[in-house]
Amino acid sequence: MENFIEQLSKEQLVEVERQMAMYSLGVQEIIPTEELKNKIAKSVLLNNPLKIKLGLDPSAPDVHLGHTVVLNKLRQFQENGHIIQLVIGDFTGKIGDPTGKSAARKQLTDEEVKFNAKTYFEQFGKVLEMEKVELHYNSKWLSNLSFEEVINLAGKITVARLLERDDFEERIALGKPISLHEFFYPLMQGYDSVVLENDIELGGTDQHFNILMGRHFQEKFGNEKQVALLMPLLEGLDGVEKMSKSKKNYIGIDEAPEEMFGKAMSIPDELMKKYFELATDLPPEEIKIIIKELFSGELHPRDAKMLLGTTIVRMFHGEEAAEKAKQQFIAVFQQGSIPDDIPIVEWQGEKQVPIVELLTILGLQSSKSEARRMIQNGGIKINEEKVLDIQLVVSMTDNLIVQVGKRKFVKIRLN
C-alpha cells in the first residue's frame, strides 16, 4: 500500500493523529498499527470514508453490555464519518451443525434470521446511528459459492495455518476430534472481508484468529488487507468469565432500568475500572479522575459503583430512568429491608421444607409454636414477600432470603 502519511498537510496530520488516539483508546491490539494510521491518512487525504466491518452471530440477538465494548468503538468511527458494515453470519445459521452435535449451532429459518437481525438493529440503535449503517447477510454470497469456488478458496490456506487456532491446537493436543467442516467457519469470515472490501474489522480478542483470516484472504485475492482492531473482552457479573448469555452473567441492554442498575451494583469492585473504560460513554478524562479518586480513597467504592450503574442505565434508558433506578435501589437495598451484609447459611438439608421447621432449623425462632405465632403476626418474609400460611412448604433455592421482623435476615446458599 502506498504511503499516504507522508503526503499529508500539517492539519491533515493532526486530524489523523486525533483519530488514531481515539480509536486506540481501550483497544487490546491493532494489527498492524502503522497500516491503520496509513488507512486513516488515505481517508483524510482523499476524503473517502473507511469501511469498518463487524460480524454478528445470527443465533443470539440479545445484546448485552459485553457487545457494547465493540459498539462503542464503532460509534467513534461513525462519528468521524466512516461506514459501518454489519455482517449477519446467517449462512452458518441456516446450515446449522452438520454433525448435529452442537446444540449451540441449531439451524435457523429465514424468518428467524430476519427476526434476529431486526432485534440487533433495534438494540444497536441505542449506540449507533442505524440509518448510516450498512447491513449485510453473508448467505447472499456464501450460499451461491460452487464447489469449484470452495476448492479455490480452500487452496489459498494451509492446514497448518488453520491448526494454529487456539481451540484447534488444544483439541489436537487432547486428541479431541475436529470435524473438517469446522475449518470453514474462519474461511467464511475471511471471505466475507474479500467480498465487502472493508478496511478494518472489529471484534473481541477471541476473534483474533478469525479476523486475521480476513487479512489473509483479502491479500490472497489481491485486495488491500484489512486491519484487525481487537477489543478486550468484558468479564460478566461474576468477574471471571466473559460476559455471555449462556453464562447468565450479563447485563442485557434491553433490560429494565432497575434490573440493569442492580446488576451493575453486583460487579466485583476490581472490575469497575474496566467497566468504566469499556462499557460507558463517559469522556476518557472523566474516567481517569474517577479511577484516581477511587484508588486514593477519595471516592467510596459504593459511590463509584452507583455512578457506574447510573451511567449504564442512562445510556440505554435516559437520564430520568437512571435517576429513578438509583433512588429505588437506595430505597430497597440501602435504607430498605435487606442490608447487604446479612449472614449466609450453606444449606445441606431437604429441598422442600415446611416454613415452621425452617425457621427453627435456621435458629430464627426458638420453637415451632413461636414460629407459628410470628407467621400469624405477619412478621415473616421469604424473598420480601410476607408469609401468611403456616402450612407453607418452602422450595429451597440459592439466594433465598428469610426475614424475621425488621432486622433479622438469613440468606440461603445451595451447593
Add this chain to the structure above:
Amino acid sequence: MENFIEQLSKEQLVEVERQMAMYSLGVQEIIPTEELKNKIAKSVLLNNPLKIKLGLDPSAPDVHLGHTVVLNKLRQFQENGHIIQLVIGDFTGKIGDPTGKSAARKQLTDEEVKFNAKTYFEQFGKVLEMEKVELHYNSKWLSNLSFEEVINLAGKITVARLLERDDFEERIALGKPISLHEFFYPLMQGYDSVVLENDIELGGTDQHFNILMGRHFQEKFGNEKQVALLMPLLEGLDGVEKMSKSKKNYIGIDEAPEEMFGKAMSIPDELMKKYFELATDLPPEEIKIIIKELFSGELHPRDAKMLLGTTIVRMFHGEEAAEKAKQQFIAVFQQGSIPDDIPIVEWQGEKQVPIVELLTILGLQSSKSEARRMIQNGGIKINEEKVLDIQLVVSMTDNLIVQVGKRKFVKIRLN
C-alpha cells in the same frame, strides 16, 4: 448388513466360494474379506449383480500394463455378470490446481476430458466388454454441490482422520505445507461412492486411503459400505518403481507388437512371476506350473520370458502378431547380429570421436589404416548400421554398439 451366507443352498455356497477364490487371486488386500463374501452371497441369492467401481484420472489416458492389473480383475467380475462402473474424475481435472503449483494438475477443457475418456474406452476394450460397462463423469454430481452440501460432507469426517493419509502425515512431519483444498480429493472420491452406491471399489494399493473414504462416507450417508479390493502395484521395466508413464518404464497397451515384446524381454528375471500373475490372462494353474519349472531350472529364464512376451502381445494384438513379434525378436537379438553377452566398455573419453580413432582405442582394430580399410570393406557397424564414411565422427551414447565383422562387438557404457 444381513447375513446372506447362512441363507445359501449348498450349490449357491459352492458358487460363492468359486467367485471368492477367483477374486482373491493376486489381490493384495480385501477390506474386509467377510463382507465381500456376504455381498457375493447376496448377489447369488437374489440374482442381483454387484456394482464394481473403478476411478480414473482424466489427465493420463495412456493405458499401460500397470493399469491392466486392475482391469484383469474387473474382467473377472464382468465374466460373472457383475456391473463395472468406470468413474472419470473429470471434476478435479476441470478445476485444475487452485494454487497453480502442480504441473500434474493442469486444467482440462470439456473436450480434453471427453477425448481422454474416449481413449480410455478404446483401450479398455482390449480387456473388458465395454458395451456392458457403465461410464460416469463425477463432475455430473460434484459440480452441482452447493457450499452447504460441501459443509455437510466435510462435517462427516475429522481432520485427524485425513491427516492419517501417508503423504499428508509425511508432509506434516517434514513441515511441508498442505493446502486445505487437498483434503477434498479423498472426500470427492468417497462421495462418488455415495452417489454410485457401488458394492466394491477396486484400485492399486496406493489407493488404500482414498478407497476407504468411500466406505466411510457411504456409512455416514446411511448406505451399505463398499468393500475395498486392492491390487498390488506392478513395477515397471526398471524393476524398481511403480510402472508409470512419467517414469518411462511402462509397456503401453497400444504399443506395436515388436516394441511390446522387446520391452517385456527387458524386465528383470525376478519380476517374471509377478508379471505372469498380474499382467497376463493365463489360467492360475498354468502360471503355477511355469513358475515351478522356472524355479526348478526345468524352464530357462529366457524361454519363460519369451512366453511372457508372447502372452502379453497376444492379449492386445492377437495370436498371429504375438508369434511374429517373437520371431522377429529371435531373428534380431538371438540369431541375429547382436548376442546379449557382448563385452561392455566403460567410456571415459571424449563425447565426439572420429570412427577410425574409436576402433583403435577400443582395440577392435590394431591400427588406423586397418580401421580405414575395414570401413571401406563395409565391415563396421554402429548400432547395426553400416558405417561407410571414414571421416564419421561418432557421438558417444550409452548402449552404443560397435560391431566389427560378424562376431566382434563392444557395447559402450557412459557414466
